[in-house]
Amino acid sequence: MNLTVIGTGYLGATHAICMAVMGYDVIGVDVDAAKVERLNSGEVPFFEPGLPELLTKALESGRLRFTTSFQEAGEFGDVHFICVGTPQRKGSEAADMTYVDASVTELSKHLHRRALVVGKSTVPVGTAARLAELIRTTAPAGDQVELAWNPEFLREGFAVDDTMKPDRMVFGVTSAWSEEQLRAAFAPVLAQGVPVKVTSLQTAELVKVAANSFLATKISYINAMAEVCEATGADVHDLAEALAYDERIGGKFLRPGLGFGGGCLPKDIRAFAHRAEELGVGQAVGFLREIDGINGRRRARTVDLVVELCGGDVAGKKIAALGAAFKPNSDDIRDAPALDVASTLASMGADVHVFDPAAMENARKAHPELNYGTSALDVARDADVVVLLTEWTEFREIAPEAMAEVVGAQRIFDGRHALDSDAWRAAGWEYKALGRP
Template sequence: MGQGDAGTPRLTVIGTGYLGATHAICMAVLGYEVLGVDTDPEKVRRLAAGDVPIFEPGLPELLTKALESGRLRFTTSHAEAAEFGDVHFLCVGTPQMPDSDAADLTYLDAAVTALAPHLRRRALVVGKSTVPVGTAQRLTGVIRELAPAGDDVELAWNPEFLREGFAVDDTMRPDRLVFGVASDWADERLRAAFRPVLDNGTPVIRTDLATAELVKVAANSFLATKISYINAMAEVCEAVGADVKDLADSLALDERIGGRFLRPGLGFGGGCLPKDIRAFAHRAEEIGVGQAVSFLRQVDDINRRRRARTVDLVREVLGGSVQGKRIAAWGAAFKPNSDDIRDTPALDVAHTLHRLGGDVRVYDPAALGNARRAFPDLRYGDSAFDVAEDADVVVLLTEWAVFREVEPEALAEVVAHRRVVDGRHALDAARWRAAGWEYRALGRN
């Protein structure tokens, strides 16, 4: 297995955050020689020592396996990466700009300009980051201008579709692979770089660079629209005394609609959906088709409104004011099986209740460390029962299984008042009410 080998390519992964660490580890486990690259020496040191700096089920065990195999190493050197690799995956973050809805491409541009000057032989650079359409075309010019190998270096785009909490399975057994390529050679190199995945029968869409860039934002925009749609219906249900859960269950049985992402509640957060739909709308306006996706602004508005309406519901349950009331906040992460608190509705609601004078205590099975750093003014507890002690209301904000499995009769022994606001429509309302609890959720009568 050598450099430039026509068979199995050596892989580098530029950026070892959530996406990059997962990709590097899984590719090594699948049999590739992989070099992970990051500008943060501490992150490189931790990964090389077998310490995964993110919470993702199954990943720590795979990192140990990959390191023991000798196929996975980490470095801070782009020169070493260029010498080692045949296919270079760009996996750096593209967050929202601090003063705009646009995507911040600083890290991506820095990765390209750090790698390209060291590319002295034929190689394929593959973008996996989520970017505004047109980025790949621009970067192709940058790479060919900076790389000593010039036109022998090609750029392809292979968008990622990882779901936090299921990232290992989504990498090893994805439901599809999208290859945005400009040549047959690039397509062949990508197929060689994903051979074990393709051998499992994973379908491949071969397309152009621009279409590949659009796939991820188009998928996330659709999912965000579906979530906000049912939450808009919840607002209608509140106005007329209908029940949004029964409405959602009825819609889910229509095979044209389906039930996935049709769960009403607090809405979406995290590092992908919110920033992706904003960046997509921003880019569409830049290229003159903003009107075509103007509905995404309303999707975003509906989603943001869920947080304020949840706070209003808690206030209503508490008789009109949260001042001085003990509030148990169950959840901090934006979704279960994750420690990600980026744009999380859970902590947004908890912090708003705190600012309104509530005595808020937060518990989350995985995200407490991140939550404490981001919101040091909140109080935290050691368990669901710990934060619920003497609570005037329990508010479910992230639908972890540990919260869904709480026995309402047992919890009743520790709270001051049996009131629960289910921000995720995750609890069995009939069961909680049968145990003497006042159960409330947005859009439920």
């Protein structure tokens, strides 16, 4: 079967490339002609390990091409994947469905034969039912076009593996034919024994936001414990390790620190809470408001502790900020805690110098008020405080003795609990971290 992927952002480009590598003929569609040109020339417009090599392979095979033409996609595809963004709506916590609605409407105009449209975007529950009616009334083929929902679970930095061998697949369908089409569209994936959960459209829509809400809750829980530890003199790092031995709790996502950011968790939990209120069950997920609040407080507390390390005032002090992306192995700076902290310190008069292995270009565009360097040691030269904000491996592996040779003062704030505190203190550093005495 022929596949199309509507939207070539992080999700869409990854999906199109990986499906072509797995043997399908694929067309990727985007309204951004410049992005289409870059992809057709073999350039991935974002940082994702392993993806550039797969794009080259897919293009050379002749199974992948990108276009701005919805007509071309409609005539070509048997299964059409909707992979456009659902950002937070301006002035509201709700998801902005502009891009989803526009892409489905434009694609439907060119569906003249039986086909399956598959939503992968993260949307408010109830969206699929509305889109199914939109397709039915807009597509020339009418009832011959069905809608299914197949939420994505990509982790930035691991997107290739998560696409080609996910830990599970969810198929939200309304007919046996839709399920058959999805199973055919993912045959190489399912052949590896990946489990499939077949559900209703509504359940499939909820799976992604429920998963993200659970992860956000677990992250914020240990950060709430960090607040308690700071008030009592306890050590949240040791507390997290002790909790992780409990099989009912586990250690994953129980790392205390600066909190979560990026283009998914923050806006998804807000949109979920907003949608629950619309449905009259806002009380059931009211805890998500506090989760969001805990996450934000960690950023403010980080600033406070850096100020403490500077003797109570950061004005005129040089601060080396290690990290800009919201997580390692990504150039994504959307709602990045690292840049939030860096820009706040700069607004207080600090001379902030930032380095990130992948996100420098994006950071410069978003925060031109900050200074940027060429390496961790470069930005740390003569610094009054070093602040670790994104836990890249190369930052974890910095030798405290090497860093000590370039800084102005041996003071470090570990915003991600990524460093060996004993080793840094033994090397003469004043070490601080959230929730640690």
